[in-house]
Amino acid sequence: MDKKRRDFLKVAGISTLAGLGGTAVVDKIVAGASPAVANASTAAHAEKDTAHAKAPVAATGKRYGMVIDVRKFQNDPSLGEKAERACIEAHNIPEFPEKKDEIKWIWMTNYENCFPEKSQLYKDETTESHQVPVFCNHCDDPPCVRACPTKATFKNKDGVVIMDFHRCIGCRFCMAACPYGMRSFNWRNPRPFIKETNKQFPTRMRGVVEKCNFCAERIGVGEQPACVEACGESKAMVFGDLNDPHSEVRKILKENYTIQRKPSLGTHPSVFYIV
Amino acid sequence: MYDSGKIIPGLIIFVLFITIPIWYNHGDAGNAPKPELPKDAKSCVLSAEDMRSGHMQLLNEWRDEVLRDGDRGTITIDGKQYQKSLMLTCMECHTSKKKFCDTCHDYASVKPYCWDCHIAPVE
Ligand code: SF4
Ligand code: SF4
Ligand code: SF4
Numbered sequence: 001m002d003k004k005r006r007d008f009l010k011v012a013g014i015s016t017l018a019g020l021g022g023t024a025v026v027d028k029i030v031a032g033a034s035p036a037v038a039n040a041s042t043a044a045h046a047e048k049d050t051a052h053a054k055a056p057v058a059a060t061g062k063r064y065g066m067v068i069d070v071r072k073f074q075n076d077p078s079l080g081e082k083a084e085r086a087c088i089e090a091h092n093i094p095e096f097p098e099k100k101d102e103i104k105w106i107w108m109t110n111y112e113n114c115f116p117e118k119s120q121l122y123k124d125e126t127t128e129s130h131q132v133p134v135f136c137n138h139c140d141d142p143p144c145v146r147a148c149p150t151k152a153t154f155k156n157k158d159g160v161v162i163m164d165f166h167r168c169i170g171c172r173f174c175m176a177a178c179p180y181g182m183r184s185f186n187w188r189n190p191r192p193f194i195k196e197t198n199k200q201f202p203t204r205m206r207g208v209v210e211k212c213n214f215c216a217e218r219i220g221v222g223e224q225p226a227c228v229e230a231c232g233e234s235k236a237m238v239f240g241d242l243n244d245p246h247s248e249v250r251k252i253l254k255e256n257y258t259i260q261r262k263p264s265l266g267t268h269p270s271v272f273y274i275v
Numbered sequence: 276m277y278d279s280g281k282i283i284p285g286l287i288i289f290v291l292f293i294t295i296p297i298w299y300n301h302g303d304a305g306n307a308p309k310p311e312l313p314k315d316a317k318s319c320v321l322s323a324e325d326m327r328s329g330h331m332q333l334l335n336e337w338r339d340e341v342l343r344d345g346d347r348g349t350i351t352i353d354g355k356q357y358q359k360s361l362m363l364t365c366m367e368c369h370t371s372k373k374k375f376c377d378t379c380h381d382y383a384s385v386k387p388y389c390w391d392c393h394i395a396p397v398e
Contacts (some may be wrong), residue, residue, distance in 0.1 A: 156345050157344070162342070199362065200362075204390040221347060
């Protein structure tokens with residue numbers, strides 16, 4: 001019996017080694033057999049990486065973005081509420097009584113929550129007392145899209161990060177991946193908590209994630225996003241194509257000093273703030 | 276055969292039991308559903324036969340075109356433009372989900388999840 005066990009261990013040990021070595025050898029052979037494929041993919045990756053390092057903005061196609069003038073939100077504190085309401089009404093966003101169930105697409109938050117990387121010691125009075133609107137940044141390199149296993153979250157041809165609710169399985173990987181916390185999960189059936197139903201837009205069901213979609217359904221037919229419209233003439237929020245050098249957003253970006261949220265993460269947000 | 280006195284009645288009971296659905300309905304498949312058609316609309320986006328057999332594929336195509344490809348082009352019927360939309364096109368003419376969608380879906384015992392999110396017309 002003893003001898004047998006010894007033999008068994010020997011054979012097992014040798015086959016494990018052979019197996020480990022073997023896969024390495026097989027890998028080598030496979031890599032050697034198809035060098036063109038392997039090279040092409042690494043080259044493509046390398047190219048993509050350098051492209052990101054050099055020019056964060058894609059040169060072709062549309063890339064919708066927004067510029068938020070925080071000063072205007074400070075001058076008129078009602079604007080934040082207006083933008084929130086417009087979004088809630090446009091997208092059938094439920095309003096739950098309990099904070100833990102909350103679904104939010106756009107909301108006002110403290111400066112230090114919006115820009116945690118900025119110096120927070122000895123803030124000036126306006127920064128201390130006023131709030132900043134936050135919503136999905138429609139990142140050019142969105143980590144939520146990379147995390148989503150079903151492609152329910154994806155970047156569309158206009159550079160807008162949207163969701164196909166039909167495909168969402170509620171795994172919430174995207175929520176873990178979004179460094180800005182811009183996504184909400186439907187823990188409960190949202191339907192009974194929708195105050196006024198907008199017939200132009202569907203609701204969601206329990207177990208689905210949702211977030212700002214840059215009003216894809218409105219910009220697709222040439223309208224402005226609901227929150228931008230709600231801010232009206234104040235121009236506190238301006239929407240447009242960042243890839244079009246003649247667009248209004250690009251003009252504003254040229255004339256003002258703007259910041260993005262957590263730029264060091266390399267997500268390349270498409271929402272800019274004038275502070 | 277041994278025990279034929281037990282086996283044969285047992286078999287008969289078994290056969291009767293698994294055919295319950297047939298004799299319970301008297302061999303009749305029930306009346307074919309009669310979905311109520313819109314009164315004022317004459318033509319649909321496809322012929323009645325194509326809609327009957329393929330409306331689910333069409334809705335999926337519309338969904339993918341509009342949402343994933345951002346192609347919101349309209350469909351023209353009799354000079355009128357229609358969007359690719361369940362809520363805004365189909366249910367504009369078929370104003371009753373109960374009298375239209377549900378009649379066949381109930382009959383065929385299918386439970387599409389469209390209405391978990393899409394809003395049915397008020398009835
Ligand atoms: S802000 Fe978050 S949810 Fe929006 S695109 Fe970026 S990572 Fe995704
Ligand atoms: S919760 Fe939905 S959208 Fe988010 S990663 Fe999972 S499937 Fe994708
Ligand atoms: S762009 Fe549209 S979806 Fe996004 S916050 Fe504004 S109103 Fe809501």
